[in-house]
Amino acid sequence: MLKKWLPVILAGFLVLAGCAPVADTPISSPVSDHKAYDVILEFPADRYPETAAHIQDAIKKGHSEICTLDRDGAEENREESLKGIPTKEGYDRDEWPMAFCAEGGKGAHIAYIDPSDNRGAGSWISHEVEKYPDGTRVKFVVKSKGKAPKEAEPVEGEQSEGTEEETFEDKNCSDFKTQEEAKKYLLPGDPHRLDPDGDGIPCESLPAS
Numbered sequence: 011m012l013k014k015w016l017p018v019i020l021a022g023f024l025v026l027a028g029c030a031p032v033a034d035t036p037i038s039s040p041v042s043d044h045k046a047y048d049v050i051l052e053f054p055a056d057r058y059p060e061t062a063a064h065i066q067d068a069i070k071k072g073h074s075e076i077c078t079l080d081r082d083g084a085e086e087n088r089e090e091s092l093k094g095i096p097t098k099e100g101y102d103r104d105e106w107p108m109a110f111c112a113e114g115g116k117g118a119h120i121a122y123i124d125p126s127d128n129r130g131a132g133s134w135i136s137h138e139v140e141k142y143p144d145g146t147r148v149k150f151v152v153k154s155k156g157k158a159p160k161e162a163e164p165v166e167g168e169q170s171e172g173t174e175e176e177t178f179e180d181k182n183c184s185d186f187k188t189q190e191e192a193k194k195y196l197l198p199g200d201p202h203r204l205d206p207d208g209d210g211i212p213c214e215s216l217p218a219s
Contacts, residue, residue: 047076047149051138053131055152060123061104061131062152068106068119069150077111077148079139087115095120102128108135129194140210183213190219 055062069075080087088109093116095103101122107114139148183204186192192204192212204212 047147049142049146050149050151051135053150053152054134058127058131058134060121060127064104064119064121064123065106065150066152067121071119073119074107074111074113075150076113077107077150078113079110079142079144079146079148080112081110081144083112083115084110087111087118090116091118091120098122101125104128133193136210183216186213186216188219189213189216192216 053062053065088105091105091109091114092103097103102125104121104123105114105118106121107118109115109118139146142148183192186195189212195204195212
């Protein structure tokens, strides 16, 4: 009788001891399976080297490589990120994360960028993300190392009123002859005076080119 029940008793002992064989069932991890981004955007450093270098530097210093599209918050984020950062003749103030990213705003990394590089990059990014709705998480990957830009140094206190130079924020459609000219001054995803409906086409009353 003992021989008959010995295998059963032994099996029960192994289960209690945690040594019993377990079926080889795959285990899925919602954390490892979940991606922190929806799409990847490869930024062309060869075309816009200063902007590329700024993106790389900002990410290296701990700023997010993910941009969650939030076009409605662009104006407020830009105001917060540039507060206290004076304009500089011959340069644009570039922000990372960008103003139309939910991660942007107060505390964003600022660098003085050549206007043609900055505005060209802004136009390129705007075109690339216009097909994605707000809430899309875009991961930026710089394809190659860009030229190092000069960084902006925050000043103490609030930014003084008035500036010595005219920037893209001062432009109106009356300053351009074609939409193509105006597009260079269009901020990515920003429904400001050049693009009130935020569709990426500035100054729609002007000819395309």
